[in-house]
Amino acid sequence: MRVLAIGDIHGCRLALAGLLDVVRLQPEDRLVFLGDYIDRGPDSRGVLDTLLTLQRRHDVVCLRGNHESLLLLARDNFMAELHWRQCGGNQTLASYSLGPEADWPARLPAAHWAFLDRTAPYFETEDHIFVHAGLHPDLDLAEQSEEFLQWEHFPSLRPHKSGKRIVCGHTAQRTMTINDAGHAVCIDTGPAFGGWLTCFATGTGQFWQARENGDIRQGVLPPSPRAPTRPPQAPVS
Numbered sequence: 001m002r003v004l005a006i007g008d009i010h011g012c013r014l015a016l017a018g019l020l021d022v023v024r025l026q027p028e029d030r031l032v033f034l035g036d037y038i039d040r041g042p043d044s045r046g047v048l049d050t051l052l053t054l055q056r057r058h059d060v061v062c063l064r065g066n067h068e069s070l071l072l073l074a075r076d077n078f079m080a081e082l083h084w085r086q087c088g089g090n091q092t093l094a095s096y097s098l099g100p101e102a103d104w105p106a107r108l109p110a111a112h113w114a115f116l117d118r119t120a121p122y123f124e125t126e127d128h129i130f131v132h133a134g135l136h137p138d139l140d141l142a143e144q145s146e147e148f149l150q151w152e153h154f155p156s157l158r159p160h161k162s163g164k165r166i167v168c169g170h171t172a173q174r175t176m177t178i179n180d181a182g183h184a185v186c187i188d189t190g191p192a193f194g195g196w197l198t199c200f201a202t203g204t205g206q207f208w209q210a211r212e213n214g215d216i217r218q219g220v221l222p223p224s225p226r227a228p229t230r231p232p233q234a235p236v237s
Contacts, residue, residue, distance in 0.1 A: 001028045004142050005130060005200045006066065007169040008034065010192035011041025011091060018048055018210035019197050031058055032123055034169040035065025035132035035150070039088025040192040041212070045095040048112050061218050064119035065132040065170065066150040072116055075105045088192075124164070133170035133182075135160050159183035169203060178207060179223055211219065 004023065017140075025031075037051060038044035055059050055135055064133055066112035070087055073080035081089070098104045123130040134152025135144055137160050160183070165186035169188035171178050176195035176223075179186040189195040190211065198219070206220040 001030060002026065002204075003030050003032065003125060003128070005032045005167045005187060005202060006036060006197045007187035007189060007200075008015050008036035008172070008191070009041070009043040009197060010036055010067070010088070011038055011047055012191040012197055012212050013041075013043035013046035013050060013192045014212045014214070015197040015210045016047060018214060018216060019199050019208060020050075020054075022210065023199050025058060026125050028056075029058060030061070032061045032167075033063060033165070034130060034132045034187070035063045035119070036067045036169060036188075037062075038071060038092045039067045039084075040091055044097050045112075046093040048115060052111060052115060061130070062115070062119050062124045063123060063130060063132050064116075064121060064150065068116050068119055069146070069150055075113075097233075099158070110136065121146070121231050125202075127161065128167055129164045130167045135166060135170055137161060138181045141189055154181075154184070154186040155180070156181060156186050158160060165192065165202075167200065176220060 031054065033051065037047050048169060048233050049194060051062060067088065070084040071089065074084035074089065091105060098107060101107065102175060124141060129135065129141065131148050132146050134157045137158040138147045154168065157166065160166060166184035168186055169182060171186055172188045172190040173186060174191060178189065178200065185200065187198040187200045189196040189198045190210065196211055199208045201207065207221065208218045210216050
């Protein structure tokens with residue numbers, strides 16, 4: 001069974017479709033989407049429709065990104081709505097053919113709200129922890145705050161006490177390439193900024209990438225040294 005992590009999509013439905021084509025999903029594959037399905041890109045509605053279809057056909061885990069949280073807050077709070085719109089929400093509403101309508105929450109499909117409400121904070125396997133943004137290094141998963149899970153930046157991410165490798169998105173890589181730090185790997189390669197949408201196979205290091213314009217590339221991450229799970233302790237004096 002392949003465990004396939006897919007990074008921040010941000011409304012880039014064409015990139016997602018191209019990526020799924022090149023990955024050639026098998027019935028036994030598990031897909032872990034790391035969040036930020038919406039905002040900024042041109043077709044957030046189409047992305048959510050695609051994810052709902054995938055959930056009916058495959059083993060799919062969908063995590064909650066900070067942009068899903070922003071939308072869920074905006075549903076019932078005018079000030080939160082203004083903030084969300086400034087962070088790409090206007091592009092999301094445009095994908096539903098909506099603009100300044102005050103009743104926009106009622107005009108989004110109920111199936112989309114249900115999807116957003118059931119997104120997960122994290123996912124764990126024997127060797128990996130999947131999160132949108134990051135983890136507090138010294139806390140168990142159940143103790144993690146939304147701030148770390150959805151807003152932590154990759155350069156600040158330290159090894160988790162479990163020793164498991166962290167797979168995350170959220171921090172768009174300016175190089176538009178995967179950032180492998182050993183203890184953690186960031187696969188947000190900026191599809192909404194002209195970069196790539198990335199799918200990463202945790203077991204083999206193989207990756208596939210697609211752009212909105214149809215470009216495709218793939219490769220394998222070179223082996224990287226794993227960082228120690230804990231910093232060296234000072235000797236007891």
